Amino acid sequence: MKKSILCVLASSLVLTVCAQQPPVDRKTRGCGDPPGYSDTPVIPGQPWKVHDIARPHPAKVPGTVVTTPPPADAVVLFNGKDLSQWKSYARGREVTPQWKVENGYAEVAGRGDVVTKQQFGDIQLHLEWQVPSPVEGCGQWAANSGVILMGRYEIQVLESFNSVTYADGQASAIYGQFPPRANASLAPGQWQSYDILFEAPKWEGSKMVKAPTVTVIHNGVMVHHRQEFVGQMAHRIHKPFEVHGPEAPLTLQNHDATVRFRNIWIRPLKGYDTK
Numbered sequence: 001m002k003k004s005i006l007c008v009l010a011s012s013l014v015l016t017v018c019a020q021q022p023p024v025d026r027k028t029r030g031c032g033d034p035p036g037y038s039d040t041p042v043i044p045g046q047p048w049k050v051h052d053i054a055r056p057h058p059a060k061v062p063g064t065v066v067t068t069p070p071p072a073d074a075v076v077l078f079n080g081k082d083l084s085q086w087k088s089y090a091r092g093r094e095v096t097p098q099w100k101v102e103n104g105y106a107e108v109a110g111r112g113d114v115v116t117k118q119q120f121g122d123i124q125l126h127l128e129w130q131v132p133s134p135v136e137g138c139g140q141w142a143a144n145s146g147v148i149l150m151g152r153y154e155i156q157v158l159e160s161f162n163s164v165t166y167a168d169g170q171a172s173a174i175y176g177q178f179p180p181r182a183n184a185s186l187a188p189g190q191w192q193s194y195d196i197l198f199e200a201p202k203w204e205g206s207k208m209v210k211a212p213t214v215t216v217i218h219n220g221v222m223v224h225h226r227q228e229f230v231g232q233m234a235h236r237i238h239k240p241f242e243v244h245g246p247e248a249p250l251t252l253q254n255h256d257a258t259v260r261f262r263n264i265w266i267r268p269l270k271g272y273d274t275k
């Protein structure tokens with residue numbers, strides 16, 4: 001937790017008065033925030049602005065968690081025991097993840113995202129996540145995390161069963177670009193699942209010749225179908241694509257909110273015909 005200290009130095013009296021701001025209350029954090037914006041740029045190819053306060057929310061279609069065990073050729077990224085397949089960064093240096101591992105899940109804790117040691121391009125990804133009950137915070141602070149494909153393209157993780165935020169930032173949204181086609185969220189305390197098919201972008205030099213696409217199944221409900229991203233993940237702005245390599249690590253976001261993950265596996269789809 002960051003602590004801001006305001007110090008007023010009355011040097012003539014050799015007196016230092018320091019007023020420390022109260023710690024952030026995680027239970028009410030974000031509860032006064034507006035549920036969207038109207039001063040943000042228009043999303044390319046859409047009539048909506050980034051995090052548009054007027055953008056309709058999808059219908060609620062609560063699904064059922066899918067708990068598929070890893071297929072024989074999957075890379076098991078987390079089997080409930082340790083985060084040995086992951087790393088974190090602190091001040092630009094690689095460090096051991098600070099996330100908690102207990103009771104078969106990994107829980108966001110400490111500082112830093114967790115990033116896979118292995119890099120991936122086209123993938124099939126399965127993971128399960130849970131928002132602990134009671135939920136801390138509101139809106140974008142209600143159990144925010146994220147599945148960040150290639151470290152650039154986020155599928156949002158958030159409490160969206162009760163909590164309301166802008167449509168392109170709710171659970172399973174392509175953050176800042178596309179709301180899910182349905183709100184398949186389950187109540188806090190229940191495990192939820194994402195099954196994701198991601199096709200990496202293709203470049204010829206600095207020119208993108210194929211945009212990245214994603215298909216997302218949230219709790220057994222299709223919420224994106226081979227949807228093309230229109231840029232990289234960003235808050236309140238449109239961030240254009242940046243050239244990157246054919247493979248990159250997968251990231252799970254630490255948004256300083258308590259979220260749990262379990263049963264994470266990935267199948268690289270090298271050689272898969274993605275035309």
Ligand code: MG
Nearest residue numbers: 144145146157
């Ligand atoms: Mg997020």
